[in-house]
Amino acid sequence: MKPFTTLKVPETLGFASATMDRVAAKRNDPAFIAEAFAAPDARFLILKEDVPVLSAPSDGTALFERSMLPPDLRSSEMIFLGRHGAGGQPVFVHVEATGSENPEQAMVETRTLIDLRSIAQQGLVPHDEVGLLACAKALSTWHRTHGFCSRCGARSRLADGGWKRVCESCSAEHFPRTDPVVIMVATHDDRVLLGRQPRFPPGMYSALAGFMEPGETIEAAVRREIYEEAGIRCGAVRYLGSQPWPFPMQLMIGAETEALHDTIDIDRDELEDARWFTRDEIKAMFRDEHPQGLKAPHPVAIAHHLLRAWFRG
Amino acid sequence: MKPFTTLKVPETLGFASATMDRVAAKRNDPAFIAEAFAAPDARFLILKEDVPVLSAPSDGTALFERSMLPPDLRSSEMIFLGRHGAGGQPVFVHVEATGSENPEQAMVETRTLIDLRSIAQQGLVPHDEVGLLACAKALSTWHRTHGFCSRCGARSRLADGGWKRVCESCSAEHFPRTDPVVIMVATHDDRVLLGRQPRFPPGMYSALAGFMEPGETIEAAVRREIYEEAGIRCGAVRYLGSQPWPFPMQLMIGAETEALHDTIDIDRDELEDARWFTRDEIKAMFRDEHPQGLKAPHPVAIAHHLLRAWFRG
Numbered sequence: 001m002k003p004f005t006t007l008k009v010p011e012t013l014g015f016a017s018a019t020m021d022r023v024a025a026k027r028n029d030p031a032f033i034a035e036a037f038a039a040p041d042a043r044f045l046i047l048k049e050d051v052p053v054l055s056a057p058s059d060g061t062a063l064f065e066r067s068m069l070p071p072d073l074r075s076s077e078m079i080f081l082g083r084h085g086a087g088g089q090p091v092f093v094h095v096e097a098t099g100s101e102n103p104e105q106a107m108v109e110t111r112t113l114i115d116l117r118s119i120a121q122q123g124l125v126p127h128d129e130v131g132l133l134a135c136a137k138a139l140s141t142w143h144r145t146h147g148f149c150s151r152c153g154a155r156s157r158l159a160d161g162g163w164k165r166v167c168e169s170c171s172a173e174h175f176p177r178t179d180p181v182v183i184m185v186a187t188h189d190d191r192v193l194l195g196r197q198p199r200f201p202p203g204m205y206s207a208l209a210g211f212m213e214p215g216e217t218i219e220a221a222v223r224r225e226i227y228e229e230a231g232i233r234c235g236a237v238r239y240l241g242s243q244p245w246p247f248p249m250q251l252m253i254g255a256e257t258e259a260l261h262d263t264i265d266i267d268r269d270e271l272e273d274a275r276w277f278t279r280d281e282i283k284a285m286f287r288d289e290h291p292q293g294l295k296a297p298h299p300v301a302i303a304h305h306l307l308r309a310w311f312r313g
Numbered sequence: 314m315k316p317f318t319t320l321k322v323p324e325t326l327g328f329a330s331a332t333m334d335r336v337a338a339k340r341n342d343p344a345f346i347a348e349a350f351a352a353p354d355a356r357f358l359i360l361k362e363d364v365p366v367l368s369a370p371s372d373g374t375a376l377f378e379r380s381m382l383p384p385d386l387r388s389s390e391m392i393f394l395g396r397h398g399a400g401g402q403p404v405f406v407h408v409e410a411t412g413s414e415n416p417e418q419a420m421v422e423t424r425t426l427i428d429l430r431s432i433a434q435q436g437l438v439p440h441d442e443v444g445l446l447a448c449a450k451a452l453s454t455w456h457r458t459h460g461f462c463s464r465c466g467a468r469s470r471l472a473d474g475g476w477k478r479v480c481e482s483c484s485a486e487h488f489p490r491t492d493p494v495v496i497m498v499a500t501h502d503d504r505v506l507l508g509r510q511p512r513f514p515p516g517m518y519s520a521l522a523g524f525m526e527p528g529e530t531i532e533a534a535v536r537r538e539i540y541e542e543a544g545i546r547c548g549a550v551r552y553l554g555s556q557p558w559p560f561p562m563q564l565m566i567g568a569e570t571e572a573l574h575d576t577i578d579i580d581r582d583e584l585e586d587a588r589w590f591t592r593d594e595i596k597a598m599f600r601d602e603h604p605q606g607l608k609a610p611h612p613v614a615i616a617h618h619l620l621r622a623w624f625r626g
Contacts, residue, residue, distance in 0.1 A: 015528070016530050016533075018528040018529065018533070022526065024526075025541065025580065025582070132528075134528045135526075135527050135528025135529075136528075138527035138528060139527050142527070145463060145464050146463040147464065147466075148462065148464065149461065149463075149466075150458060150460070150461050150487075151458050151459070151460065152461060153460075153461035153462075153466040153467065153468065155466065163526075172458075174463075176526070176527050177490055177492075178492070178493055178525055178526070179491070180491055180493045180564055211488070212491055213335065213337075213489070213491070214447075214448050214452050214455070214489050214491055214557065214559070214562060215444060215445075215448025215451060215557050215559070216331070216564075217329050217554070217555045217556060218564075218566070219555065220329075220331075228337060228338065241530070241532075242531040244527065244528050244529055244530065246527070249527060251493055251525060251529075267338065
């Protein structure tokens with residue numbers, strides 16, 4: 001099997017297409033940030049409690065012009081994502097105050113809040129803007145949940161265009177967090193192992209997944225998770241591809257692994273079910289024709305593409 | 314090129330060999346933790362300000378019996394790593410108080426503090442114990458730097474055998490952090506790109522590396538880092554293997570990538586030098602016979618094995 005993400009992620013894979021130039025070397029230059037913020041072609045993503053704001057009726061973009069923002073915003077309070085598109089437009093993220101008593105409330109009638117999964121699944125904005133929103137959401141959630149220094153408990157402040165928080169009290173620097181998660185299909189005798197969590201949509205089965213832990217390789221984490229959740233010992237592990245998954249701030253590391261036996265022992269705290277699927281069943285699920293109505297994961301998720309890779313291979 | 318970590322990490326790769334059964338489903342059971350703690354065969358790793366403590370003279374193991382610990386320790390203050398070895402010995406991590414006024418000071422004469430890199434490079438303890446120490450160090454550093462809730466600033470407390478911290482004030486739960494880092498060799502015309510940071514040992518060149526960012530795939534991060542640090546645009550990316558790197562708490566994701574040109578533009582804030590190496594030079598570096606005295610990275614680091622894989626391939 002050939003890895004599918006050597007040069008180009010599949011068009012349908014969600015959240016993986018942030019193509020902006022992050023201009024990382026300039027983030028710590030307040031003059032650069034201020035100038036980018038003031039540029040006439042600067043554009044703004046707006047999030048409210050981590051939910052993207054789109055115009056209503058939708059005009060097909062998540063990028064707002066400055067006139068749609070509340071007045072008196074300062075560049076030092078914004079997240080600078082980078083330069084986007086062929087023209088290199090500076091893109092900032094505006095995180096709105098919560099509650100109803102905020103200056104943006106008056107704008108609500110011309111806007112609509114839509115969760116990021118739905119935006120990706122329904123293709124409400126261009127593919128590369130889904131990537132921008134994914135980056136914006138991970139960063140804004142991180143700021144929202146990291147307003148205090150984990151080392152001393154004092155309030156910290158946003159710095160470096162939103163790519164750092166600084167504690168004035170103990171001088172600690174804090175950086176955005178990304179949690180690596182392994183997600184994998186185990187295979188045995190031309191069948192593939194999938195499971196379902198109680199929170200999944202009815203009938204949907206997907207690849208097993210779990211957070212990596214300190215002291216683990218990717219390969220060890222893949223084998224541990226399959227054993228913990230399905231009681232199956234696995235051998236070889238093959239990396240297939242990766243995807244940012246901003247719910248809230250994960251990196252999905254996709255793999256397949258060879259099961260050494262097919263007896264399943266399900267961890268009922270984690271999974272509602274886990275079972276082997278034949279090639280014919282997977283084919284039927286891709287066509288939404290499975291006799292029991294079972295469904296494959298949506299193409300925005302890497303699990304779909306892990307299954308496709310196994311099916312093709 | 315075949316991936317080198319499909320089933321087995323190279324014997325010499327450091328920190329990647331924690332083979333303990335983590336017994337993750339039992340971590341939230343205080344009775345289980347207390348029983349494991351009280352077991353006669355329980356063993357203890359000791360860290361002081363993140364530096365492992367070994368016996369002096371070294372007896373070839375980092376695992377201490379209970380008698381080497383201060384009295385009155387409680388299981389609720391310890392990190393439970395899992396069950397280790399063929400006998401399934403419970404292994405805990407004891408993090409000592411800092412400063413000289415602590416109950417362990419009397420034991421200092423029979424003990425020695427040695428940094429984890431040196432332990433791995435000199436093979437002072439068995440390979441699988443280096444893996445235990447790597448896990449222990451990442452967790453203890455995390456606890457030391459996360460004593461306060463990042464959401465509300467209150468003190469948090471250790472829970473679930475050290476695999477969680479809980480804030481009694483706002484009910485937030487915090488989990489150990491692992492930072493994904495890409496580390497890669499770029500190749501062009503049968504040469505390989507290596508660089509050196511000012512802090513490297515004299516003459517050593519290694520693979521370029523950098524922290525992954527929100528909204529990135531592994532493949533995108535590889536290409537961004539090579540471009541930022543060496544000004545080179547890259548195409549295909551191939552995953553080769555991974556390694557936990559507890560300095561302080563990273564996951565190294567090893568790759569190779571095809572450079573689209575060979576002109577280098579070095580970021581002097583990050584690198585002291587970067588250059589292309591021929592196959593003959595790499596061969597000489599592995600034998601420590603490079604005419605200018607240049608050196609390859611040590612085999613405990615994944616960078617060494619990325620180079621070996623390229624050299625073999």
